[in-house]
Structure formats: structure tokens, C-alpha cells
Amino acid sequence: MTTVSIIGNGNMAKAIGGVLAAGGSTVEYLGRAGGAVNGSIVVLAVPYPEVDAVLATYGAQLAGKTVVDITNPVDFATFDGLTVPADSSAAATIAAALPEARVLKAFNTTFAATLASGVNGSHPTTVLIAGDDEDAKAELAALIRAGGLNAVDAGPLSRARELEALGFLQITLAAAERVSWTGGFAVVA
């Protein structure tokens, strides 16, 4: 049985933990303050501005593990772009800080409500996963599918740039009440 460590305790942390627990994973929740990381997969379920502090606390324990970045680094001062460089991504920044981890981008395009309900409109909720380690991607996808959702390989970690653009666009549309926080972009296979 796979143990997944989720750092964070917000809506996304709980929704992701719920999916993975439903699929049979052992899920532990860790606070920002620190503690032993027992999972082989670690989900950074904190807002992007808190990632640096989390890596300072936990970074040494993340070597050799699969680390899942779920962030949308939206510039909430302007709500008109991201806080990462245009030719990069939050995931690329995190991967650079964790050279010994297998970093994946996932869950940033699925609102918490769609993870909890398992549906986006009339379609099963689909988690898009980008990463350079094929085994890590396949393992996470299998755990998500065991939890009743769809998972789709979105390509290499460099595709995180497009996933973060999609996540940002989806948030702006929901904030403007043009899509629902219980909906957004559904994936039609």
C-alpha cells in the first residue's frame, strides 16, 4: 500500500487526500511546522507563496520521493498574470529546488469541489499530470484512478507552463462567475 504525505490542510489538501484514501492509499497530513515524512509521494498542498517555507522545512526529507506541485502562482495583487517568469512555471522552480526529487505537476486544473464530487458537469473529473519521470506519473495516475477519477498524462514537466495557464484562466473565469467553482474545464476524451 502506498503512503501519501499531504503538506497542508486546506480544501485542496482534504479533497486530494479524500481521492487517494478512497483509492486505498494511506494518507497522512503534515503541517507547515514540520514532522517526519512517511510517504513515498508528497503533495505540496499549500499556496505558492508558502512553498519556499515548506521546502526549507521539509526539503531534506524529499530526496528520492515523488513531489506533487498543485499550485497556481496567480499574482493576486493584479489578478492579471502569474508570479513566475513567462517562460517558466512554479513546477520548474520547485524542481530546480529539489534536484533529487521526482517533481510532478497535478491537481492545479481541478477545483476542490470537482475532486470531492468526482464529476465536472456531466463528465468524470480528470486530473492532468505533467512530469519527466514516467514511473512517477504512472504511479500517481493509478492511485487517482483507484480513487474513482480519471487521470491523463499531459506530457513533460515543461507542460506545467500550459497547465498553470489553464489553472489561472479557470480561476479568473470562476472569480468572474463565468464558470462554476464546481465546474471549470472538463476533459472530454
Add this chain to the structure above:
Amino acid sequence: MTTVSIIGNGNMAKAIGGVLAAGGSTVEYLGRAGGAVNGSIVVLAVPYPEVDAVLATYGAQLAGKTVVDITNPVDFATFDGLTVPADSSAAATIAAALPEARVLKAFNTTFAATLASGVNGSHPTTVLIAGDDEDAKAELAALIRAGGLNAVDAGPLSRARELEALGFLQITLAAAERVSWTGGFAVVA
């Protein structure tokens, strides 16, 4: 009655023309070689590498008109990014070339089949429209809705960057057979 001029004759040109004609617009198709542009709305339904030539042919006639950019400037040599700068977009490039036109980004996130069928999976097809001219956006949205599809205001023309990221991601997923060319990203309101 609104006249729409569509430059191009491919699948997207025909699908967009079909939607607008169904909604009651008068639709004329123009070739790359030139001719009189009768529409108050002009859709550039050509691949991005052909846009420069189209603007050289038609640019002088586009002043004062609404010009709709539908392109996805995918780098087909690498299939790993776009040919426009990371902090810009095809739409921004076209708007810079046409300072007297009202440039909109639209139809780049909807596969031709979803325009023709009116549905994306179980949901009505939704056209996302970005632009800085609110009247032009509202007029195009009304014509699309009259044709039986949904239309959503995606924000200022600078959001074209995210729409092009979404379009690119959707194309890579369809090319990898992870979403369908009759599906893709559906918008759940």
C-alpha cells in the same frame, strides 16, 4: 443583419461560418489572393504562419473592423511550444500589426468538430473570447449564441496568452490520443 467575412477555406473556416450562418449572419468566404471585404467582422481562419501574408493582402481593408484571430501558433517542428514569445501571443502580434482594428481572440480552444456538432461531450460547445473592445466582444458573442453555441468573455486581449496555452495543450493531448478531436476541454458553467 451582420456580414462576416471569413478568410480561409479549411475545416475551421467552414465550421465557424456554419455557426454564424445558422445564427443569421451573412457569411462570405475570401481566399488568400484578395478581394473586397464586405463584413464588419473578419475572421482570420488561416494557420498562423499564413497570417502575415493575409495581413499584407487585406490589412488596409481591416481598419475599423472587428478582426478575429483563431490561431494556435504551435511550433510544429518541435511540438513543444509556441512560435510567439512566452510573454506575448499571436493575438498581440496581430493587434500590433492592425492598430486601427478591434482584434479579438476566439475559436482557438474549440476543435472544428465541436463547432459543427454544437457539443463537447455532454456540454454545449463554448467559445472563449478575449479582447479589449467590449462592444466587439459582445457582438461576436451574440452572433455565436444565435448560432446555438455558448460564448464566454475570457477577459482582455492579454488573456490570449492563456487561451493559446490552452489551445496548444489541447492539441498535444489530441495528437497523443488522450482527448478526442471531437472533444477536448469543455467549459462547465
